[in-house]
Structures are given as structure tokens and as C-alpha cells.
Amino acid sequence: MREIIVLSGKGGTGKTSVTAALGVLAAGKAVIADCDVDAANMHLLMQPVVLKKEAFFSGELAEIDPEACINCGKCEEVCHFDAIHQGFEKYETQPLRCEGCGYCEVVCPTNAISMHARRSGDFFVSTARTGDPMAHARLDAGADNSGKLVAKVKEEAKKLGNQHQRDLILVDGAPGIGCPVVSSLAGANYVVLVTEPSASGLHDLKRLVEVLQKFRLQAGCIINKADLNPDQAEALRTFSIENNIDLLGEIPYDSAFTAAMIQGKTIVESDNQLKQVMNSIYISIQHKINVL
Amino acid sequence: MTNSGIFKLAIASGKGGTGKTLLSTNLADYLARKQAVLLADLDVEEPNDALFFHAENKVITPQYKMIPDWQSDRCTLCGDCTRQCKFHAVIRLGEFITVFNELCHSCYACSDLCPEQALPMKPYRMGETRHQILNGLQLIESRLDVGQEQAVPLIHATQKYICELESKPAIQILDCPPGTSCPVVAAVDGADLVLLVTEPTPFGLNDLKLAVETMRQIDKAFAVVINRQGMGDDAVENWCKSENITVAARIPYDRQLAEQYAAAKLAWCDNTALEEALEELALFIQQKQVQYA
Numbered sequence: 001m002r003e004i005i006v007l008s009g010k011g012g013t014g015k016t017s018v019t020a021a022l023g024v025l026a027a028g029k030a031v032i033a034d035c036d037v038d039a040a041n042m043h044l045l046m047q048p049v050v051l052k053k054e055a056f057f058s059g060e061l062a063e064i065d066p067e068a069c070i071n072c073g074k075c076e077e078v079c080h081f082d083a084i085h086q087g088f089e090k091y092e093t094q095p096l097r098c099e100g101c102g103y104c105e106v107v108c109p110t111n112a113i114s115m116h117a118r119r120s121g122d123f124f125v126s127t128a129r130t131g132d133p134m135a136h137a138r139l140d141a142g143a144d145n146s147g148k149l150v151a152k153v154k155e156e157a158k159k160l161g162n163q164h165q166r167d168l169i170l171v172d173g174a175p176g177i178g179c180p181v182v183s184s185l186a187g188a189n190y191v192v193l194v195t196e197p198s199a200s201g202l203h204d205l206k207r208l209v210e211v212l213q214k215f216r217l218q219a220g221c222i223i224n225k226a227d228l229n230p231d232q233a234e235a236l237r238t239f240s241i242e243n244n245i246d247l248l249g250e251i252p253y254d255s256a257f258t259a260a261m262i263q264g265k266t267i268v269e270s271d272n273q274l275k276q277v278m279n280s281i282y283i284s285i286q287h288k289i290n291v292l
Numbered sequence: 293m294t295n296s297g298i299f300k301l302a303i304a305s306g307k308g309g310t311g312k313t314l315l316s317t318n319l320a321d322y323l324a325r326k327q328a329v330l331l332a333d334l335d336v337e338e339p340n341d342a343l344f345f346h347a348e349n350k351v352i353t354p355q356y357k358m359i360p361d362w363q364s365d366r367c368t369l370c371g372d373c374t375r376q377c378k379f380h381a382v383i384r385l386g387e388f389i390t391v392f393n394e395l396c397h398s399c400y401a402c403s404d405l406c407p408e409q410a411l412p413m414k415p416y417r418m419g420e421t422r423h424q425i426l427n428g429l430q431l432i433e434s435r436l437d438v439g440q441e442q443a444v445p446l447i448h449a450t451q452k453y454i455c456e457l458e459s460k461p462a463i464q465i466l467d468c469p470p471g472t473s474c475p476v477v478a479a480v481d482g483a484d485l486v487l488l489v490t491e492p493t494p495f496g497l498n499d500l501k502l503a504v505e506t507m508r509q510i511d512k513a514f515a516v517v518i519n520r521q522g523m524g525d526d527a528v529e530n531w532c533k534s535e536n537i538t539v540a541a542r543i544p545y546d547r548q549l550a551e552q553y554a555a556a557k558l559a560w561c562d563n564t565a566l567e568e569a570l571e572e573l574a575l576f577i578q579q580k581q582v583q584y585a
Contacts, residue, residue: 009338010308010309010338010340011307011308011309011310011470012307012308012309012310013309016495038306038470038471038472038473038502039306039307039308039470039471039472039498039499039502041307041494041495041498041499044494044495044498059378060378078400078401078404080398080399080400081399096477096509096510099397099399100378101378101379101397101399101401102376102378102401103376103399103400103401103404103405106376106401106405115378139472139473141472141502141505141506141508141509142472142473142474142476142477142506142509142510143473143474144473144474145474146471146473146474147441174471175308175309175337175338175470175471176337176338176443176469176470177337177338177436177438178337178436178440178441178442178443178475179441179442182441196554197554198553198554198555198556199340199343199554199555199556200313200338200340200343200553200556201554203338203340203343204338204340207337207338207438210438210439211438211439214438214439225550228547228550228551228554229551229554229555231555232554232555253547253550255523258493258523258524261493261494261495261524262493262494262524262525264494
């Protein structure tokens with residue numbers, strides 16, 4: 001089983017649309033995993049039927065029992081996250097600031113503070129409309145630890161892949177270069193980079209590629225909105241070649257891209273030209289992962 | 293206002309690539325014609341604002357987070373530190389204590405509670421803050437070092453840097469990271485108003501709903517800016533209406549604007565529609581400033 005992670009550095013370059021299109025082309029062979037748990041969108045194109053929904057707990061949260069609190073203020077003193085303040089009567093924690101380190105718990109002289117498992121989102125196992133299994137999640141608003149939820153989605157996708165004897169896990173990743181991205185890279189065989197020919201697109205891609213090089217991961221690049229700026233597109237091609245990144249294909253700046261999304265379809269289901277482009281990209285990727 | 297006469301405006305979005313940087317840079321440049329403005333790029337994983345400005349003098353300040361540094365000569369291997377650390381950042385391997393810098397949250401518990409003071413905290417570089425001064429505009433950009441995974445400590449360090457500035461412009465624009473998790477919550481902390489930038493597409497709407505939920509949960513005043521108006525459908529507009537959410541401005545969909553953005557050019561001076569949207573926003577911000585004062 002091969003695992004492909006779709007990333008971009010910069011947000012909004014078309015990661016999800018491309019991943020979903022690859023999912024349609026790989027129907028019957030793939031597991032789909034949406035690891036952009038902060039702002040998950042894959043379900044809008046894959047319209048999954050949810051088979052299992054589970055609350056996801058990660059890390060801890062301090063709670064102060066007002067009955068036991070004697071207002072000594074030791075907890076506030078040791079908290080480095082500005083998460084404990086005196087409330088109306090007794091000290092109170094601010095859940096969104098608490099990082100769950102438990103330092104307050106040990107210094108409390110009356111054992112008024114206890115640590116509790118922290119809910120950070122929901123996790124789903126579903127069947128996508130392509131008939132393929134899909135793992136996805138929804139992080140609670142403002143929650144911490146999205147990296148751990150990403151790891152959970154990936155772990156479950158792997159199980160689904162084994163269970164259903166799939167060849168491929170297709171992972172839609174998060175923007176940026178931080179913990180959700182690094183977490184999604186564990187166990188990857190190949191990274192598909194979806195970028196756009198803009199100064200921001202290139203700048204962000206360079207930082208992401210540096211991360212991939214640390215993990216010695218092979219990657220290929222898709223230039224979306226390729227005709228938006230010829231100079232930037234050329235800079236992306238040159239950068240890719242210099243960094244041993246496969247040029248997988250280029251998608252034109254096309255209103256059909258958005259039109260497909262509005263119909264809840266992927267770009268290979270709604271537009272002939274985009275379908276041809278994506279087909280050839282899919283074949284290139286298949287070739288790359290088979291020779292890896 | 294939270295901070296004696298300073299108005300902090302955060303520019304955020306759930307979905308990435310909806311136009312946070314386009315709006316932040318153009319709005320800052322537009323407002324800076326008439327007043328002193330501070331623009332802070334808090335999207336520390338992928339900061340882009342500085343690409344749009346060309347300043348001559350730049351001050352670079354390295355940023356550190358504090359992590360414990362094991363002193364083998366003092367350690368008795370009692371194990372208190374490894375039991376205390378909830379993040380599995382302090383681990384015993386044979387006769388050694390190893391600290392995983394990327395997992396450490398800098399809570400100080402292991403360090404302060406060590407009976408032998410064998411884990412003093414020491415600074416560990418996580419990135420840098422670049423400070424540039426242009427006409428009427430102070431640009432502050434923080435960049436996480438590649439390989440670092442935690443954005444939140446650098447966002448906090450940048451906010452502290454801004455707080456400690458000698459000259460503080462009365463209006464501060466904070467360009468935030470995408471998403472709805474901890475980095476965004478950290479970045480909008482202290483903001484008087486959050487502008488949520490979205491696009492009129494199903495992805496835009498879905499992520500706007502998540503962003504609104506986050507803002508409501510942390511009790512932040514917010515309004516919406518619709519970018520690429522006309523590109524998709526009316527669902528965002530209708531949803532905002534049904535939820536009683538103010539749409540503070542609309543930037544029409546325009547390929548030329550996308551081209552200018554791609555070339556890292558500030559577009560408002562030769563794009564009338566964008567200039568009008570900024571004018572509308574400036575007025576909206578002014579009203580809010582008066583309201584909060």
C-alpha cells in the first residue's frame with residue numbers, strides 16, 4: 001500500500017480539489033484521508049456516508065473545584081500560559097489558554113485542581129461517494145493538538161486500507177509547515193505539491209520543500225492556475241527541477257475549477273479539458289509511485 | 293479598546309488562500325497614507341506580507357523559547373521530571389534524560405520541580421522577527437525556522453515584541469494564520485475586531501462557519517469580508533444575512549487583481565473596485581474605533 005500526501009505550503013492553491021479528483025480517478029483502489037482537520041473540505045466533494053463517529057480526546061485540561069480552592073493564588077503564579085485568573089470568588093481556568101501541563105495541579109495545597117481528558121474534536125470513518133473508504137475529522141473550534149488528530153486520521157486510514165485491500169492512501173494535508181503538516185508526513189511514500197505561480201506560492205513552497213528534504217521525501221509538483229503569471233510559473237519550474245521535484249502537470253486558471261466545486265463535483269467530473277489534464281497527472285503519479 | 297488608544301484589527305479566515313494577505317497588505321498601505329499603521333504578519337509558518345513591501349532598513353531579532361537543559365552532574369535520575377511532563381518531552385533513556393525540544397511547551401514544571409535543579413531552562417531558537425520601517429508603515433514579520441513545528445510560542449513572542457515597541461501606531465493590522473485551531477486563537481488574542489476573509493464558494497462557506505464558531509466561542513467581535521465576489525454563488529451572502537453577520541466589504545472577482553497579487557504588487561492604486569472596498573472598510577473601522585473608545 002502506497003501513501004500519497006497532498007500539500008501546498010500556501011493555502012487555497014487547490015489541494016482539496018486536486019485530491020478529490022485523484023480520488024475519483026483512483027476509485028476502487030484508494031482510501032481517502034482528510035488531514036486538514038482545521039478546515040476540512042473533502043466531505044463537500046466526496047459526500048461521505050458516515051459509518052462511525054467518535055469523539056477524539058487528546059491532552060488534558062485543568063479544572064478547579066471552587067469548594068476546595070482557598071484562593072492562595074499559587075496556581076496563577078506557576079501558570080506560564082496566562083490560563084488561570086481569579087474569577088468572581090475563586091480561581092478559574094480558561095480552557096482555550098490551558099495547555100494541560102499540570103503544573104498547577106502539583107502546587108495546589110488543597111488538591112483543588114484536577115486534570116481531565118480534553119475533547120478536541122470528532123473523528124469519522126465513512127464511505128465516500130466513489131464507494132471507497134474515507135477517514136476524516138473535525139477539530140473543535142479553537143482546539144489544540146491538531147497534529148494528534150491528523151495522526152489518528154492517518155492511523156485509521158491505514159487500517160481501512162488493510163481491511164479493504166487497497167493499493168493507495170490519498171491524504172489531503174494542511175497548509176503551512178507546522179505540526180499538522182509534519183504529522184501528516186509520517187509513513188508517506190510520495191508528496192504531491194499543489195502550488196500556484198505567485199510570489200507567495202513560490203515563497204511558501206520553498207519552505208515546505210525544505211521540510212520535505214529533512215524527511216528525505218520524494219515529491220512532485222502540480223502548478224495550478226498555471227497561466228496566471230508566466231514569470232512565476234517559470235520560477236516554479238526552475239525551482240522544481242533544481243530540487244529534484246517531478247513536474248507532474250499544469251492546470252490552467254479556469255472558472256470550471258470553481259464551477260465544479262459549486263456543483264459538489266470534482267474537476268474530472270465536470271470539465272473535459274480539466275479531466276484530460278488530471279488524467280495525465282494521475283498517470284504520472286502512478287508511474288512515480290510504482291518505481292519508488 | 294484593549295490598549296490605551298490602540299485599535300487592533302485581526303485579519304483571519306478559516307480557509308487558506310481567501311485573500312488575508314491581499315487585504316492586510318493593501319489595507320495597511322491604503323491607511324498608511326493618512327496615519328501611522330503597524331502591519332504584523334502572524335502567519336509565522338508561511339509569512340508573505342513582506343513580499344509586497346520593499347524596505348531599506350530592517351532590524352532582525354532572533355526569537356527563543358525556553359526549554360529545559362539537562363545537567364547530568366546534578367541529576368539523580370529520580371524520575372520526577374519524566375512523570376511530570378504531560379507532553380512526553382522529557383524522557384529517560386538508560387542513564388540519560390533526553391528533552392525533545394519540539395514537544396516541549398515551556399511550562400517550566402520539570403525545571404522548577406526538580407529537587408536537584410538539574411533541568412535549568414535555556415533559550416532555544418524558534419525563529420526570528422523582522423522589523424521594517426517604511427513611510428507611515430511599520431512592518432513586523434515573524435518567521436518560524438523551517439523544521440520548527442509550534443507556531444503559538446512565536447506568535448506570543450511577536451505580540452510581546454509589538455507591546456514593547458517605543459512608538460506604537462494607533463492602528464495595528466494583524467495578518468493571522470489560516471485555520472481555526474490554536475495558532476489562530478493565539479493570533480487574534482487581544483484584537484478589538486476580527487475581519488474574516490472568505491470567498492463565495494462551498495469551501496469558503498464551510499470554513500467561514502467554522503471560523504465564526506471559533507470567534508463566538510472566544511467572544512470576539514467580528515465581521516466578514518467577501519473576496520472574489522461574483523466568482524461563485526450567493527450562499528455566503530445569504531448565510532451571513534441569516535446569521536445577522538455584517539459583511540463589511542466585498543472585493544469583486546477580477547483576474548487582473550489575481551495577476552497583480554501573483555506579481556507581489558500592491559493593487560489598490562490601480563484597481564478602483566479594490567480601492568472602493570478599502571474605503572468602505574476604512575469607514576467601517578473608523579466607526580468601530582469610535583464605538584470601542
